[in-house]
Amino acid sequence: MEQVSETFTIDLRRLTVLRELQRRGSLARTAEALHLTPSAVSQQLAALAREVGVPLTERDGRGVRLTGQARLLLTHADLIAAQLERARADLAAYGDGGRGQVTVGCFSSAILGLLPSTLAALRDRLPHLRIDVVESEPPDLFTALDAGQVDVAIAVDFAAAPPHTDKRYVRTDLLTDVLDLAAPADHPLAGQGRVALRELAGEAWIVGEARSCCGAVARSVCAAAGFTPDIRHAVNDWAAVAALVEAGQGVALIPRLVRSSYAGRRITLLTTDGEPPSRNVFAAVRAGSERDPVLAAVREQLRSMAAELVNC
Template identity: 85%
Template structure:
């Protein structure tokens, strides 16, 4: 290839494709995430490579891997994206705040237990702001955030979530959502003040899909207790899960964030020995956009909602 030009320019859309390839690891998964064909992804990467005059991918078996030049470029790409978001935030702050549109991506139980209070307060604070909500979980949640289809993401920490050190995002912890152990009312352990989670190792379990945050967290909690759960029912809907527990079909871990869905059910909620299992809930925006006055207002209302009694026994993250 030709040497890198001193005046080269970069197509930011192609750069976004390269960033997604780093996240997904394959052309096929990148294409699926970006709603493109694998051929279109390859063409975008090839065009970016010609634009810069350096190789960005190389063959590895039937797939591709990033070159050293690509990794160098991606370090700069994260900084470029963050700087553009800062420019967007500065422009928003210069004009009249509180107008326009914000789209929030959030996992299902967060929509139930966290967003209603936050959105009600936000509507009083910024009555001219349109807020749209999209149900989504990682990794698609953060693909949409990075692509600009979402402005703020509310998520749970688990394997599919970007790490705290990911420079593409500015994040703030909202709350610690405690998980209660739900068993049928007639269960042998019902009424016990505290139980060891491992005492239920031989029980049938009701757990969500492994790719979802609820399913992934439940599996990791059981693994930490020293057993692999006998999953009889794979259910992602919390109301349906509680109904199955009430019917005696198994035991489950249920977050306090969705307590309104099971408060009326005839089932027993048990506390586990030691530190109760929990999941960390946080909000994230694209790095550089945290100064946007509207996004700052959304973040503040999310923190207020997380600290309110309506969060059903969760533990709010202390503000700093």
């Protein structure tokens, strides 16, 4: 490999491929996330390595891993991406900031419980702004955010989400969404003041898929209580979860964000001992884009509506 040139140029699209490889850990998963073939991913990485003049990947068994130079390059890539976002935000701020198009990527509970009021308020406040909504969760949600396919990401803190220290994003904490323990109306524990979550360790459980934010959070809550739930039904739709609980098919942890999906159902909501199980809901934008007046308005409205939900 030749020495690093002082005048080298970098194709930013290839940097995106390298960033995604860091996130996904394999060529196959990177290709799937970017809708490319593994061969195309390899070609993009090889071309980037030629551009910068240093090796970026090395063999690791049957796969590849990033070299030290690649990890160093990625620290600069994050700064470059943030600066480009600042430039875009400054250009947007040159106008009145009330026009344009924003795509919001969001998990299902927040689409149901937070976005309708937010979008209605923004329609009155910025009638010329178009807002599109895409249902998505980490890690795919942040792949879309990195690629510019999503402008605002609304997610829950769990293993697949980026950490608070990730400098690629500017975060806004929105609310703490409490999870209520839902049981059939005739459950033996119905009517009790407080119950220990572990008392339901022997019950059949209705839990979302392990990769979903709600499924992951429910599993971790049960693990913290000292048991592994007996999952009889893997269901992600909250109306379906409430219907199964009502039918006596098991118990579930249901977020308060989706109250409308179980309003009127004959189910019992039980209060758990100690601090109630909950999940942190946040919004994120690409670092640098927070100065965009339109994105600032969207984030401000999300904060306002989240505060109203907490206080109601």
